[in-house]
Amino acid sequence: MTSLVIRGGSIVRSHEVVRADVVVVDGRVLEVGEKVNAPAGAREIDASGAWVGPGFVDLHTHLREPGLEAAETVESGARAAAVGGYCAVVAMPNTEPALDTVALVSYVLARGALTGIDVAVAGAITQGRRGEKLAPLAEMAALGVRIFTDDGAAVASAEVMRRALSYAKPLGVRLAQHCEEPSLVEFGSMNEGALAGRLGLVGRPALAEELMVVRDIELVRASGASVHFLHLSTARSIALVVAARREGLDVTCEVAPHHFSLDESACRTYDPHYKVNPPLRSPGDAAALVAALQRGDVDAVATDHAPHLPESKDLAFDEAPAGMLGLEHAASLTVEALGADGDPRAFFALLSRGPARIAQLRASDVRVGLSAHGGEVAVGEDANLVVFDPGVEWTVDRDRLQSRATNTPYHGRTLHGRARATIARGRLIAENGEMC
Amino acid sequence: MITTLRGKNLLDLGELSREAILEVLDTADSFVEVNRRVVKKVPALKGRVVASLFFEESTRTRLSFETAAKRLSADVLSLAVASSSVKKGESLRDTIATIDALGIDAVVMRHRSSGAAVQVARYVPHVRVINAGDGLHQHPTQGLLDAYTLRQVLAERRGERARDTGAELFDGLRVLIVGDVRHSRVARSDVEAYVALGATVTLAAPGTLLPDGVREWPVSVAGDFDDALGDADVVGVLRLQHERGTGAFVPSLSEFTRTHGLTIERAARLSPSTIIMHPGPMNRGVEIDARVADSSAAVITRQVANGVPVRMAVLYLSVAGREESR
Numbered sequence: 224m225t226s227l228v229i230r231g232g233s234i235v236r237s238h239e240v241v242r243a244d245v246v247v248v249d250g251r252v253l254e255v256g257e258k259v260n261a262p263a264g265a266r267e268i269d270a271s272g273a274w275v276g277p278g279f280v281d282l283h284t285h286l287r288e289p290g291l292e293a294a295e296t297v298e299s300g301a302r303a304a305a306v307g308g309y310c311a312v313v314a315m316p317n318t319e320p321a322l323d324t325v326a327l328v329s330y331v332l333a334r335g336a337l338t339g340i341d342v343a344v345a346g347a348i349t350q351g352r353r354g355e356k357l358a359p360l361a362e363m364a365a366l367g368v369r370i371f372t373d374d375g376a377a378v379a380s381a382e383v384m385r386r387a388l389s390y391a392k393p394l395g396v397r398l399a400q401h402c403e404e405p406s407l408v409e410f411g412s413m414n415e416g417a418l419a420g421r422l423g424l425v426g427r428p429a430l431a432e433e434l435m436v437v438r439d440i441e442l443v444r445a446s447g448a449s450v451h452f453l454h455l456s457t458a459r460s461i462a463l464v465v466a467a468r469r470e471g472l473d474v475t476c477e478v479a480p481h482h483f484s485l486d487e488s489a490c491r492t493y494d495p496h497y498k499v500n501p502p503l504r505s506p507g508d509a510a511a512l513v514a515a516l517q518r519g520d521v522d523a524v525a526t527d528h529a530p531h532l533p534e535s536k537d538l539a540f541d542e543a544p545a546g547m548l549g550l551e552h553a554a555s556l557t558v559e560a561l562g563a564d565g566d567p568r569a570f571f572a573l574l575s576r577g578p579a580r581i582a583q584l585r586a587s588d589v590r591v592g593l594s595a596h597g598g599e600v601a602v603g604e605d606a607n608l609v610v611f612d613p614g615v616e617w618t619v620d621r622d623r624l625q626s627r628a629t630n631t632p633y634h635g636r637t638l639h640g641r642a643r644a645t646i647a648r649g650r651l652i653a654e655n656g657e658m659c
Numbered sequence: 660m661i662t663t664l665r666g667k668n669l670l671d672l673g674e675l676s677r678e679a680i681l682e683v684l685d686t687a688d689s690f691v692e693v694n695r696r697v698v699k700k701v702p703a704l705k706g707r708v709v710a711s712l713f714f715e716e717s718t719r720t721r722l723s724f725e726t727a728a729k730r731l732s733a734d735v736l737s738l739a740v741a742s743s744s745v746k747k748g749e750s751l752r753d754t755i756a757t758i759d760a761l762g763i764d765a766v767v768m769r770h771r772s773s774g775a776a777v778q779v780a781r782y783v784p785h786v787r788v789i790n791a792g793d794g795l796h797q798h799p800t801q802g803l804l805d806a807y808t809l810r811q812v813l814a815e816r817r818g819e820r821a822r823d824t825g826a827e828l829f830d831g832l833r834v835l836i837v838g839d840v841r842h843s844r845v846a847r848s849d850v851e852a853y854v855a856l857g858a859t860v861t862l863a864a865p866g867t868l869l870p871d872g873v874r875e876w877p878v879s880v881a882g883d884f885d886d887a888l889g890d891a892d893v894v895g896v897l898r899l900q901h902e903r904g905t906g907a908f909v910p911s912l913s914e915f916t917r918t919h920g921l922t923i924e925r926a927a928r929l930s931p932s933t934i935i936m937h938p939g940p941m942n943r944g945v946e947i948d949a950r951v952a953d954s955s956a957a958v959i960t961r962q963v964a965n966g967v968p969v970r971m972a973v974l975y976l977s978v979a980g981r982e983e984s985r
Contacts, residue, residue: 417872421673423773423796423844426871493774494781537750539772541794 225249225649228261232270232610235567236599237576245275247606250594250649255602266651268644270610276571278310278340278607278647279554280578280596282370282399282477283453283525285546286312286342288334289327290319294628295530297331301338302625303528303550305653308574308642310607311341311596312550313582316352317375323347323358328366332592339652341593341607343582345370348387348398354379357387364394367591369583372399374453375500377435379405384439388448397475397581399451400439402460403501407431412541414487414502422490424541427502429457436460440467440474449473451581454527456482456501458511465520475581477525480556481547483512485632495536495543496632499527502545513560519569523578526553530628548631551624551656556633558613558640567613575609594648610644617641617656625658665980668780668788669973672799672851677826680855684807686972687965688822693730694967703975704733710758711737712768713791714775719939719963720791720800724767727970733978736761755779759786765978767791773844787977795842801938802848804969806856808962809893812934829856835887837863837919838897838946841870841908845938846897850878863887865919867908884919888929895936896921896947912945919946926951934958 229245234255246254248262261267281304287295295303297314304312314331316322322331328344335342346363350356352373360371371391377400378384384398391398408427413419415426432455439450440463455461455476464476481499486509489497497503515521529546536543554574561570579585579597586595586604594605618637621629645653652659661667662676664683672680693701709728713721721737728735740754751770758766765787768776773794780788792798806829813828814821834853840846840862847870853860854877862869863881873880881887888894899915909915916922921935926948929935935947935957943949952959 415871417875420841420870420872421847421876423794423847425795492781493777534750534753537752539751539770539775539778539794541772 226262226265227268227646227651228259228265229268229270229275229608229610232273232275233567234600235274235276235571237568240567245600245608247608247646247649250606252600252602252604252606255600268610268651270643272614273610273612273643274567275600275608275610276567277575277579277597277600278609278645279308279574280582280584281309281312281526281528281550282523282578282582283479283527284312284314284550285317285529286314286331287530288318288331294532295626297334297342298338299625299627300528300550301335301340301342302658304340305645305647305658306625306642306656307550307552308554308609308611308645309340309550310609310645310647311343311582311584311593313343313345313370315374316345316347316372321347321352323350323352325359325362325366328363328368332366336592339650340647341584341596343584343593344368345372345374345399347371348373348378349383352376354383357390360391360396361394364396367593369396370399370451370581371396372401372453374399374401377401377403377405381438381442385442385446388442388446388450392446392448397449397451399453400435401453402432402435402439402455403427404431404434407434412498412502413490414504416487416505418487418490422493424490427500429459429504429508432457432501433459433463436463440472443467443472443474452476454479454482454501454525456504456512457508461511461515461520475522477523477578478512478516478521479525479527480549480553481632483509483516483560484556485509489632493540495538495540496547496630498540498543498545499529499547500545516557516560516573517562517565519572521573523581524553524557524573525578526550530626531630533629536630546630548624548626548628551626552619552631552633552638554611554642555638555640559638606646606649608646609642611640612643613640615639615641664973664976667977669799669977670776670780670788670790671797672802672848675855677855680803680806680852681826683803683969683972683976684810685822686976687807687968690968690971699730700732701730702732703979704728704731707733707764707978708762709733709735709974709978710763710766711735712740712758712766714740714768714770715792717769717792719966720769723966724791724970727967728974730967731971731974733974736763751775751778752782755782759783765789765974770794789973789977792844794844796844796847798844798848800966800970800973801845802852803973804962804965805849805895805936805938806852807969808936808958808965809934811965812958812961826856829853829858832858832892833861833890834858834893834895835861835863835881835891836895836897837884837921839868839899840864840897841868842900843897849895850876854878861887861891863919865909865915885925888925891933893934893936894921894929898938898940899942899946916945921947921951923948923950926954926956929956936962939963
């Protein structure tokens with residue numbers, strides 16, 4: 224029997240923030256109240272000055288297994304998630320080979336079951352992520368897959384996407400789109416605009432993203448299905464999603480921390496650590512994303528955690544692979560974006576409750592082998608919790624990350640807010656940046 | 660802003676102030692004399708090692724730089740890397756680390772990727788880095804030698820010594836740059852140099868061959884090439900970059916020639932004093948007619964000849980200046 228007492232924190236629920244202690248026994252929340260009595264042998268966790276809420280859920284994690292285990296594995300990625308405050312991640316399917324069969328999805332799920340957190344899997348929409356023939360969505364859904372995406376690339380063909388939406392709708396799963404119209408981003412390595420023109424780098428225009436968002440909104444309207452927009456990066460994209468949502472269409476969106484905490488000016492250094500798809504955008508777009516987070520226009524913050532081998536980031540900017548780490552600093556960057564007086568309920572909406580809803584990982588969802596996430600810190604719930612200290616300062620050190628990779632653009636940067644303790648499936652798995 | 664190249668890297672002409680550019684031009688003037696001697700050599704960089712690292716094919720720039728380094732008595736390590744190292748899986752950092760291990764004072768490098776020289780400068784901060792062309796970004800010594808050539812020609816016409824004129828001859832000078840600006844590192848460096856020296860620059864190109872965000876450049880964009888030609892004191896013709904996939908940006912080469920080529924008919928309408936430039940290598944018959952290129956208005960071979968003293972000046976200031984600045 225494992226028992227824990229989380230003392231002195233502010234419990235952040237959807238509609239209220241209350242001071243209370245939390246008792247966790249055998250993977251569940253046993254008691255929530257003031258000055259609770261600890262069960263015999265319970266481990267005490269000091270949550271004074273910190274928020275206690277549902278553990279974070281990442282909708283967008285590249286675990287690189289199978290295929291690029293030197294950069295990350297399910298195990299190392301799960302550790303990175305744990306210290307970042309995450310109790311669940313959704314593993315993206317752009318592995319080598321792509322996660323487009325029952326066997327491959329089962330493999331990653333089995334690897335995930337050996338970790339301290341819940342590893343859900345996103346399956347590929349099309350076979351080999353080639354954008355041509357549908358992958359076996361129903362078979363993968365039976366394993367518990369709830370999100371499908373060809374992430375890394377968009378489903379370029381409108382007809383293939385339309386067919387996929389029609390097929391997915393009765394399965395109760397959600398298709399997620401990497402929004403970049405391929406013909407507009409060929410050879411591109413940074414945001415299109417005056418700076419790219421000056422730096423001599425081929426651009427990836429905001430237009431490429433926005434056209435794909437427009438197209439998929441219309442496909443959702445026509446099919447009655449649902450779409451999740453991955454890593455939206457422009458003001459216009461968010462405005463399009465907000466308008467579609469207002470019309471009652473089932474569209475959701477996420478933004479990635481690098482898109483609201485960095486902008487294209489970082490590319491002046493030609494440091495490939497700042498190369499990512501979609502690219503870092505204009506300062507105006509970054510500011511618009513922050514405003515959108517604060518307004519509640521965004522369903523989730525998702526990391527797009529993308530480990531790469533260090534030598535691959537020593538290539539020239541246009542030759543280096545795109546992507547950066549995210550799991551270990553996403554929550555800090557989110558709390559910074561929401562501001563010092565930011566509402567902790569908005570914080571947990573973005574990092575836990577929103578993504579848990581989209582990933583269908585809540586208590587009310589039909590899950591296969593995974594515990595429930597994004598709850599209310601209430602008696603009887605699965606104990607996936609995070610104690611998050613919004614005030615603490617820490618400095619990112621790429622050599623002290625849990626991830627196997629080091630490709631963080633935040634190396635040396637001092638951030639505010641960090642997970643003090645991560646409790647997944649009732650066990651304390653990480654504390655202050657270290658695994659327990 | 661770099662106010663003197665002494666001891667500094669030359670990565671991007673946009674970083675150099677007018678004084679720094681003039682210092683290079685004046686220093687180049689003093690090296691012209693060396694190139695006229697029977698023994699074309701000075702001991703300025705004796706004992707220094709300059710690595711010439713060309714990841715991308717080049718004939719004239721490489722030869723020009725290596726000649727410049729040798730005339731300064733530097734030891735030259737010439738490494739033909741081409742782009743094969745990338746195919747072999749070697750990173751930029753590994754390549755430069757290997758060469759650095761041999762013991763070098765400076766590296767002259769060309770790379771097909773924009774920013775590669777900026778990255779190398781970060782990897783080996785103790786080595787001076789001279790950018791000999793990086794992707795679509797910059798070709799700083801071409802910008803300097805173009806400015807040098809212009810000042811030389813204009814000063815000769817006035818019967819003055821170029822170095823006595825400072826930047827005066829650029830004041831109000833109207834330069835028209837025509838062609839594939841989008842894919843041209845030469846255009847980016849020329850614009851920086853001419854504007855810093857006080858010239859007025861106009862660009863003329865098909866809409867698809869203008870760079871993104873050109874409205875924010877310190878230049879004007881001509882609506883019509885033929886109209887703009889009438890107002891130009893200098894016409895800088897750019898190479899149409901077939902190898903960078905320019906083909907898809909214009910319907911055909913013949914249409915490009917018809918709309919933006921410096922044809923014999925267009926050249927005939929120019930004022931006799933108009934100076935015609937081209938950074939080479941030329942696509943004769945595409946962006947410039949062969950007879951125009953060989954006419955007296957063209958200073959193209961002078962540009963090539965001036966490459967050596969200008970690169971001597973750059974190497975001298977950057978590499979020797981390093982000791983002086985310590």
